[in-house]
Amino acid sequence: MANSPSHTAGRLPLALIAGPTASGKSALAVQHAKISPKGMVINADASQVYADLQILSARPSPEEMQDVPHRLFGTIDGSQAYNAARWADDVKRLLARAWEDEETPVLVGGTGLYLRTLLYGIAPVPPIDPDIRDTVRDMDTDAAYHDLQHLDPASAARLHPSDRTRILRALEVVRSTGRTLPQWQEQREGGIADMVQLSPIILLPPRDWLRERCDLRLEQMFATGGIEEVAALMDRQLSPDLPVMRAIGVPQVIAYLRGELSRDQALTQAQAATRQYAKRQYTWFRHQPPTDWIRHELPLSNNNIDDLAIKLHNYGLTR
Structure with a gap:
């Protein structure tokens, strides 16, 4: 890695896998990290940072991580109002250590605001009165x-x-x-885009395939502990204004646990909210990132994930 073209050019290598929820980003990130020298994965999803939301945020399980080092997954307590600026600062520290240790970092997530803040900086808005x-x-x-x-x-x-x-x-x-x-x-500052050799890919699978994946995943979340996860949050009596309490699925399950919705109604509403969120992400990632970022528009599968990981790896070596 020390002799890679990115280092020779004075810019440090950074892979990025982005796209809407349920598009297969986590699996591709693990596969990319496995074929890279000392690969490691850094979370760029605003919900997956919270320790309280393993199931409803679709945070990768230890089995899905496949012994690949993962950072900023489940590290923040739900009582904290984590934000893009704090995330970007944490990632910069992680990247500095990773590059010093000659690790190969890959960012993965669907929170466009987080990625934009890291790469292009944050507006220097003074403290609000x-x-x-x-x-x-x-x-x-x-x-x-x-x-x-x-x-x-x-x-x-x-x-x-x-x-x-x-x-x-x-x-x-x-x-x-x-x-x-x-x-x-217009006066953004603190971004790292100019110092990294970015290898980005955006997953934009067919919308029908994505909607079906979103619906199925919500069903699985409700059946495998998502409801209990929200019940534990309710027991903490956290402020409803905290991000963890506004995460998709949480308000719907709270309404169910309070008797305001049936289980099926809560599931249906959570599925609808997820599909709407995925639609907004899809639109953002199709139009906002630079046009030279790779867009992959086929469903991710076991048949193409290896080829796609290799493509991303090689793309980083030739940029």
């Missing part, structure tokens, strides 16, 4: 969205009117700083 933050967070979602349409129409246009978390964030930024979030994002 506490009074403004409290005022904004007490607002009704409709009122906040209406206010955002006047103060930051660009952000309002790209957000769904019910996306409360992002609406409030955009509104508190423009109220507190006098500048819109898109304006701050």
